[in-house]
Each structure stands twice: as C-alpha cells, then as structure tokens.
Amino acid sequence: MKKYLLSFVAVLVCNSFxxxxxxxxxxxxxxxxxxxxxxxxxxxxxxxxxxxxxxMKLAYTVIAQALEIGGAKPLPGAxxxxxxxxxxxxxxxxxxxxxxxxxxxxQGQNLLVLDGRSFRGNYEVVDIGFGSVxxxxxxxxxxxxxxxxxxxxxxxxxxxxxxxxxxxALRAKEAGAVALIERFNVPSVPWQLVSGFLNRxxxxxxxxxxxNLPYLWVEDLKNQLTGTNLGRAKVxxxxxxxxxxxxxxxxxxxEGTDPVLKNxxxxxxxxxxxxxxxxxxxxxxxxxxxxRDNAVGTVAVLNAAQYFxxxxxxxxxxxxxxTAEEKGLLGSAYFANNPLIPxxxxxxxxxxxxxxxxxxSIITVIGLGRTSADFxxxxxxxxxxxxxxxxxxxEQGLYDRSDNVNFAxxxxxxxxxxxxxxxxxxxxxxxxxxxxxxxESFDLNYAQLYWKSYILSTQKIANWSQKPQWTxxxxxxxxxxxxxxN
Numbered sequence: 427m428k429k430y431l432l433s434f435v436a437v438l439v440c441n442s443f444x445x446x447x448x449x450x451x452x453x454x455x456x457x458x459x460x461x462x463x464x465x466x467x468x469x470x471x472x473x474x475x476x477x478x479x480x481x482m483k484l485a486y487t488v489i490a491q492a493l494e495i496g497g498a499k500p501l502p503g504a505x506x507x508x509x510x511x512x513x514x515x516x517x518x519x520x521x522x523x524x525x526x527x528x529x530x531x532x533q534g535q536n537l538l539v540l541d542g543r544s545f546r547g548n549y550e551v552v553d554i555g556f557g558s559v560x561x562x563x564x565x566x567x568x569x570x571x572x573x574x575x576x577x578x579x580x581x582x583x584x585x586x587x588x589x590x591x592x593x594x595a596l597r598a599k600e601a602g603a604v605a606l607i608e609r610f611n612v613p614s615v616p617w618q619l620v621s622g623f624l625n626r627x628x629x630x631x632x633x634x635x636x637x638n639l640p641y642l643w644v645e646d647l648k649n650q651l652t653g654t655n656l657g658r659a660k661v662x663x664x665x666x667x668x669x670x671x672x673x674x675x676x677x678x679x680x681e682g683t684d685p686v687l688k689n690x691x692x693x694x695x696x697x698x699x700x701x702x703x704x705x706x707x708x709x710x711x712x713x714x715x716x717x718r719d720n721a722v723g724t725v726a727v728l729n730a731a732q733y734f735x736x737x738x739x740x741x742x743x744x745x746x747x748x749t750a751e752e753k754g755l756l757g758s759a760y761f762a763n764n765p766l767i768p769x770x771x772x773x774x775x776x777x778x779x780x781x782x783x784x785x786x787s788i789i790t791v792i793g794l795g796r797t798s799a800d801f802x803x804x805x806x807x808x809x810x811x812x813x814x815x816x817x818x819x820x821e822q823g824l825y826d827r828s829d830n831v832n833f834a835x836x837x838x839x840x841x842x843x844x845x846x847x848x849x850x851x852x853x854x855x856x857x858x859x860x861x862x863x864x865x866e867s868f869d870l871n872y873a874q875l876y877w878k879s880y881i882l883s884t885q886k887i888a889n890w891s892q893k894p895q896w897t898x899x900x901x902x903x904x905x906x907x908x909x910x911x912n
Contacts, residue, residue, distance in 0.1 A: 447885060448809045451878050454733055460877055461870060463492060464725045468717040468865050475716060476702025477750045478515055478629060478671055485698060489676045489747050492728045497735025498678025498745055501766040511673035511749065511760045512632035516541050518625055520665025524644060526551065527655050531644045534625045539663050541630065542640035546662045549604055553656055557594040568602030571659050573651060576608045576643065583826060588754060591641065592633060599639045605661060606639060609646040617645045629753040631760065632670060675757045676747040677766065678731060684740035691771055692888045693744045694730055695758065696723035696778035697751030697829055701859055711861040718845065718863050722873060723778030726880045733881050739888035748829050758829035762836055770909050774799060774887055774894045775840035777830035783845035784853040786872040788815045789879060792824050793841030799887050799894035806882035810875045819850050834902050837909030839894045843880055
C-alpha cells in the first residue's frame with residue numbers, strides 16, 4: 427500500500443509541475459505582442475520578404491529588435507544580431523549557345539547558364555566523370571572546358587546537385603579551367619521542370635573568383651556527350667549579369683542556468699523569407715505575404731525568445747531566423763558550414779517551416795519518431811489540447827526540403843514543428859505560395875496554441891536530463907556519432 431501511495435503522490439507532483447509549466451507560459455505569453463509581430467512581418471510593407479528586395483532590411487531589423495527586447499544576446503563572432511552572408515544574384519544571359527561536335531544547345535531550351543560572366547570561345551573539352559577531388563587530381567586542365575555529370579554517385583537531390591556543382595566550380599577555377607559544363611542526366615528529374623525553375627535570376631553564395639567561372643548545364647539524358655563525341659566546344663554567352671546581394675541570418679542566444687548543461691545548445695529556427703511579389707491573383711493582389719510560410723514560424727521563435735529571456739532553461743537556447751530558404755535553404759546551409767557555435771555543442775534543432783494547415787486539432791511534426799526527444803513534444807502539445815502527428819505526406823519529401831536537413835546531415839537531431847495538416851489538399855494549396863496567404867485568413871486562436879506548444883516543447887527538451895539522439899538505425903545516426911564522439 428505504501429508503495430502505491432508513493433507512486434500516486436509522485437504522479438500528482440509530476441502533473442502539478444507540468445500544469446505549472448503550462449500556466450506559466452499562459453501567464454507570460456503576450457498575445458498582443460505576438461499578433462502585432464505576426465501582422466507586421468506578413469504585411470504588404472514587407473513586399474513578400476524576398477531576400478533580393480530592399481524591404482528585406484525592414485524584416486530583419488524588426489526580427490533583431492524583437493530578439494533584443496526579449497533578452498537574447500548576440501552570438502560570438504556575429505555582426506550584432508546578424509550573420510552576414512555574401513550572396514550573388516545571377517540573371518540569365520540574353521543569349522547562350524554551346525556547340526559540342528554535332529550537338530547544339532540553346533539557353534532556356536536544352537542549356538542553362540547558371541553562373542559566371544559573358545563568355546565566348548572555342549576550347550578543348552576534358553571529361554572528368556563526376557568531378558570529384560580524385561578525378562581532378564593529376565590532370566592538366568588549364569585553359570580547358572571541363573565536362574562532368576551533375577551531382578555525385580548517390581547524390582541526386584536538388585540540393586545535392588547544387589552543392590556538388592558549387593564544389594566542382596571551385597575546383598575548376600583552382601585548376602585554371604575556363605568553364606564548367608555539367609551533363610544533366612538525371613531521368614528522375616524532368617528537364618522541363620528544371621529549366622522552368624532555373625531559367626530566371628538565381629540567388630547563390632558568392633564564391634569569390636569561382637563566381638566568375640562560366641557554369642552551365644546541358645540536357646544529356648541519353649549520355650551522348652562522352653568519348654569521341656566530345657573534342658572541342660564552341661561557347662557563346664552574352665548579357666550575363668551577376669550582382670552582389672547582402673544577406674543576413676538573424677541570431678541570438680540565451681544562456682542556460684545549469685553549470686554543465688548550459689554548454690549544450692537547443693537550436694530554435696525558422697526561415698523568415700518568402701517569395702516576394704508575383705503574378706496578381708483574381709483580386710489583383712500580387713504581394714505574396716507568407717503568413718503561413720513562414721511568418722507564423724518566425725513569430726514562434728521570437729515568442730520563445732520573449733519567454734526564455736525571463737525563464738531560461740537548463741540548456742542554452744540559440745534563436746535563428748534564416749534567410750533565403752525559398753532560394754535553396756541557403757541561410758541555414760551557410761550557418762551549418764560556418765557555425766558561430768561548434769556544431770557538436772548543438773544537441774537538438776527544433777525547426778519550423780510551413781505550407782499551411784487543414785486541421786487545428788493537431789501539430790504535424792516532420793520527423794516525428796526519429797529522435798529520442800519526440801515524446802516530449804507529444805506531451806507538450808497535449809497540454810494545450812493538441813495532438814502531435816507524424817508527416818502524412820512522406821512522398822512530398824518535406825524533411826529534405828526544409829532548413830532542418832542542413833543540420834540533420836551534420837548529425838544534429840532536427841525535426842520540424844509545423845502547422846497541422848493531414849494531406850496536401852486544396853485547403854493547403856489555396857494559400858501555399860499564393861497572395862491569399864495573409865494574417866486575415868489565419869485562425870489566430872490556433873496560432874496561439876501553436877506558439878505556446880512550441881515554447882513548452884522547447885522547455886521540456888532544454889530541461890531534459892538526457893541528451894537527444896537519433897533513433898537506432900536512422901540514416902543520420904552514424905554521422906551523429908561522429909559529430910558527438912559517441
């Protein structure tokens with residue numbers, strides 16, 4: 427009887443503590459602040475938060491001020507609350523053509539000039555396979571055009587195609603090559619889709635001299651550009667313009683209270699950019715405000731900063747608002763490759779990205795079931811009357827399309843905490859990357875629950891005595907062991 431009584435008392439104490447946590451969040455949560463910030467970030471003043479537009483300065487200034495007001499401090503090595511990112515904006519050429527043997531390629535049809543300057547000439551072509559470090563080694567490539575396959579073996583996702591291409595361009599520049607041509611020979615990705623997306627101005631990282639190197643894709647689904655079909659290439663690129671763009675991640679940190687655990691960091695993140703101004707809808711509205719994608723997520727991180735500034739947990743918290751997610755996860759990738767806190771001290775990333783919602787009784791967690799801390803998220807959202815659900819549309823590849831994947835690839839457990847959806851249906855597509863995605867069409871009562879449950883999820887994980895881990899057998903488990911040394 428005594429044992430059962432003690433167990434009953436323990437349950438009561440535990441439930442009372444959890445209730446106190448929820449009540450404390452309710453008490454300290456400012457709906458006025460949250461709604462005002464939400465309305466501001468998704469207003470027409472921001473012109474859709476496009477990283478290449480001047481209004482982006484207003485967005486990152488508002489975010490930095492909110493972090494400062496909340497009590498977050500700048501990260502060591504940052505420019506105040508900013509991590510400066512050197513971007514370049516590369517526009518398509520007015521004319522582009524390539525002739526290799528009997529094969530002809532034209533810009534926008536079966537050729538895409540992705541980077542570099544205007545360029546013309548007739549040069550020897552050297553085939554170096556996938557363009558790996560080993561395939562570059564020991565070859566005389568100076569003054570020649572290099573041709574490679576896109577991507578690398580087993581690396582054919584869109585992000586990997588671009589990241590591998592950037593690495594090859596750097597190697598080509600260092601080897602003295604005059605241009606890099608990649609054979610686009612990935613049958614699983616339609617060339618028409620690629621061409622439609624890339625035959626327009628593209629934002630990318632400034633790679634110094636490598637950004638001046640002509641970098642082209644040619645359609646070669648039948649793998650004909652090999653062996654004796656190569657030889658020399660005649661290239662003409664006219665009207666190629668590349669300009670520098672100032673990019674900024676917005677970052678802050680709150681130190682934890684535990685003398686040991688404060689050296690471990692929980693990374694709270696969301697992208698604050700959107701797609702800018704586009705084609706007008708039936709009402710004539712051409713500003714894509716991005717309330718769902720992703721002003722609501724940005725506000726969630728800033729609300730967390732407000733709360734933890736007054737109620738710091740045991741672990742330290744990094745608040746990160748990424749730029750240029752819509753341009754290819756660029757802001758988060760820059761931080762992951764240029765971290766201001768050693769990555770092996772970041773033990774968890776609770777990221778936010780959104781398309782929309784069609785079920786206000788749930789929180790959809792992209793990656794639920796893949797980390798040891800997931801049950802804490804389920805407990806937290808339940809305190810606010812919600813249910814945590816796993817990704818209902820794995821065919822969309824959402825986990826690998828959001829900023830969290832840049833940290834997962836480094837080994838950091840990194841789910842995404844998203845608005846509740848049960849399928850990518852008409853309700854989602856009604857607002858996703860549409861001018862209709864405004865605060866006026868958002869259920870603000872649901873927003874309150876979403877924001878509060880995000881805070882409680884973070885608090886539980888940041889105070890947890892155990893270090894979050896990938897579940898056994900996850901594809902990122904091995905790289906995680908290397909990162910953390912276990």
